Amino acid sequence: MTTKYTEDHEYIRVDGAHGIVGITNYAQDQLGDIVFVELPSIGQKLKKGDEAAVVESVKAASEIYSPASGTVTEVNMALAAEPGLINTSPDADGWIFKLKLDRAAELDALMDDAAYAKHTA
């Protein structure tokens, strides 16, 4: 399993043809307390860079863009009741949606751990 990152601070944890998407710890810290999450629909087809979800902090709404093209297979319903999971556990319980990837090769353009660490340094 590998994790890749976008410049907009989404991550995608990839296992074969499937990926789990969320926002990074850096992003949740910048946004502050998350109070609402708008999730994509299951079966929704996304192209890389499409708006997939919206997270709302007390102050503002921020769009979450899909790190890759694919079909939404699952969304994290726990966020409806507890949007703060994105703050407390951005890379585990605070995941946002799962994606069946169209082309795994598309991920090569994203940053790996080391590049993302540099990006946020």
Next chain:
Amino acid sequence: MAEPQTEDLKTVVLNDEHVKLGGRMVPFSGYSLPVQYPTGIIAEHKWTREHAGLFDVSHMGPSFLLLDQKSGDAQKDHETIAALVEPLVCGDIKGLKPGQIRYTLLLNEAGGALDDLMLARPADPAWAGTLYVIVNAGTKQGDWSRIAAAAGGQAKLNRADNCGLLALQGPEAVAIADRLVPGVQDLGFMTYGSFSWGGTQLVISRSGYTGEDGVEILVEPEYATQLWNALLADPRVKPIGLGARDSLRLEAGLPLYGHDLDETVSPTEAGLNFAISKRRREAADFPGAPRILKEFAGDLGRVRVGLFVEGAPAREGAEILDASGAAIGRVTSGGFAPSLNRAIALGFVPAASSSPGTKLQVSVRGRLQPAEVTPLPFVPHRYVRKATP
């Protein structure tokens, strides 16, 4: 995420303290100010409702208007200075009792709000002929020019925005301030006085904009850090940023200038009839009186209302629609209410759609969400009003 522009931003006298406390500095009204500290907006908001929150509001516009030639008769001197500013506002300034603060509005000739502000009469007769004037940060230059012009050659406007202006708000705020500066708890809500503290004079008002009891303290710049830290030394006090300041005032249903109030909005439309003093109404002698008195009598196009919003927060600019889907207004402030754990908003709708319980809708990112007109404030005010001695 766009990086904020930091050039040309002014800093407040407590800037270093905010940075030391881990405040996240953002541009606001031309100043660099903390939007939050490390604990975050929700924790800061709740702390203020339960204990005491310390806010740096030094970017605002405290000032003093001083009569040039005093007669020596305190009442007469007050009436003279009041008469200079009354033509600009809808409040009864002449009728202020010594030590009393009044919330009022600076109006244009069309009855629209140029700003909302506090005007106060000193308690000490030695200071008669002075008004303590506190205006908003974003409008202060214009407000001060207007007030100075109205004062003509008869009074001088002294800005005090080089000073520190601290607000301590919450149910424990007054007891904490009183321990530091004995006598503060004897002030009733919306009164103020001058107090000695550690070799300086503090101007302390029992007032605020969170819906909670509390004080606002004007302090000489040289003493601001010392006062800030003396207040923070009390374990019941935590520093609070702009984010929670906004969510607290929104829950309290209080309008924010530049959002819920602007040059087109009259005090009556904004639900601020209490700020149009009876004497002024009877005399019809304030800017925009024909329009405002007509509205006051019930002939009103639009009204500011509170909305409970289902689902995602409806932010400023979101369209408000009636139950049938017709667009009827816009949200002017909206967000998440930490004390209520739901989305709330302020906005303007036609009077016919303004009764509490009216079912409306808001458009958020192109989707309609249910909303319901709700009485203001969303969270009850807890001011401590004492009988004036």
